[in-house]
Amino acid sequence: xxxxxxxxxxxxxxxxxxxxxxxxxxxxxxxxxxxxxxxxxxxxxxxxxxxxxxxxxxxxxxxxxxxxxxxxxxxxxxxxxxxxxxxxxxxxxxxxxxxxxxxxxxxxxxxxxxxxxxxxxxxxxxxxxxxxxxxxxxxxxxxxxxxxxxxxxxxxxxxxxxxxxxxxxxxxxxxxxxxxxxxxxxxxxxxxxxxxxxxxxxxxxxxxxxxxxxxxxxxxxxxxx
Numbered sequence: 585x586x587x588x589x590x591x592x593x594x595x596x597x598x599x600x601x602x603x604x605x606x607x608x609x610x611x612x613x614x615x616x617x618x619x620x621x622x623x624x625x626x627x628x629x630x631x632x633x634x635x636x637x638x639x640x641x642x643x644x645x646x647x648x649x650x651x652x653x654x655x656x657x658x659x660x661x662x663x664x665x666x667x668x669x670x671x672x673x674x675x676x677x678x679x680x681x682x683x684x685x686x687x688x689x690x691x692x693x694x695x696x697x698x699x700x701x702x703x704x705x706x707x708x709x710x711x712x713x714x715x716x717x718x719x720x721x722x723x724x725x726x727x728x729x730x731x732x733x734x735x736x737x738x739x740x741x742x743x744x745x746x747x748x749x750x751x752x753x754x755x756x757x758x759x760x761x762x763x764x765x766x767x768x769x770x771x772x773x774x775x776x777x778x779x780x781x782x783x784x785x786x787x788x789x790x791x792x793x794x795x796x797x798x799x800x801x802x803x804x805x806x807x808x809x
Contacts, residue, residue, distance in 0.1 A: 596651055599647055599648070599651045600651050600654055600655045600658070601655075603647055603651065603652055603655035603656075603674075604655045604658060604659055606643070606645070606674075606676050607655070607656070607659060607661075607676070607707065608659075609676070609678060610676040610677055610678055611677050611678060611679060611680065611681050611684070611708065612676075612677040612681035612684055612685065612706060612707070612708045612721075613664075613674055613675065613676055613677075613706060613707040613708070614674070614675040614677070614684070614685070614688060614703065614705075614706045614718060615664065615667050615668070615672055615673075615674055615675075615703075615704040615705050615706065616672070616673050616674075616675060616688075616701035616702060616703055616704060617670060617671055617672060617673075617700070617701055617702045617704055618630070618646070618671050618672075618673045618700060618701045619670070619671035619700070620699075620700050620701075620702055622698055622700070624671065624700065625698070625700045625701060626698075629695070629698070629700065630644070632691070633688075633691050633701075636687045636688075636690070636691050637675060637677075637684065637687050637688070639687065640677065640679070640680070640683040640684050640686070640687040641677065641678045641679035641680065641683070641684070642675055642676060642677045642678065642679075642683075642684040642687060643675070643676045643678070644673060644674075644675055645673065645674050645675075645676065646672075646673045646674075647674065649668040649669065649670075649672055650668075652668045652672065652674070653665045653668040656668075656707075661707055661710075661712065663705070663712040664705060664707055664712060667704045667705045672704065673701060675688060680726055681708055681721050682721050682722065682724040682725070682726060683726050685718050685719070685721035685722040686721075686722040686723075686724075686726075688701075688703070688718075688722070689718075689719060689722035690722075703715040703718055703719075706718050
């Protein structure tokens with residue numbers, strides 16, 4: 585049963601809002617051509633691609649180009665609007681851009697005789713991206729792996745910093761202890777030197793006294809004689 589004019593307008597508006605919602609929720613949106621220069625993708629191919637994308641938390645949807653173009657223009661993504669020409673399907677990746685891109689690129693590698701769909705363009709974090717960027721994303725490790733590597737680096741850095749912090753007090757205490765020992769050792773040496781000086785001074789004093797006494801005796805003897 586055909587829709588009334590009012591119902592048709594309502595349906596179009598619903599689809600436009602749905603497209604905007606999906607693009608807004610997705611971590612990446614990829615536009616593809618599912619027909620190319622051949623007879624297009626078979627139902628089996630589309631089903632296989634959808635299953636592969638679903639495993640990567642992605643979705644494969646086909647909307648009318650006019651509605652899709654209106655939706656992206658309302659989102660200020662005018663560059664995407666130029667790509668809604670000819671048979672166009674959108675891939676929405678809701679979790680990890682790299683995993684979604686990889687699922688698509690790996691699917692394409694298996695389509696030797698009929699390499700579809702072709703990649704038109706993409707949209708990620710509010711920015712237009714081209715096919716080369718999407719293919720580079722496909723070479724990246726999945727998001728959990730990237731996060732795991734980042735955490736290992738961060739943990740290593742933090743542990744190293746903690747070791748430094750732990751090492752500084754120990755080194756500082758060791759240095760202080762060594763300084764204390766040196767000071768005590770120097771103190772003992774100074775005391776010994778002072779004792780020797782006092783001894784020398786005492787000897788010199790006695791020597792001077794004896795010499796003075798001898799001179800006095802000589803003088804007395806001379807006077808008596």
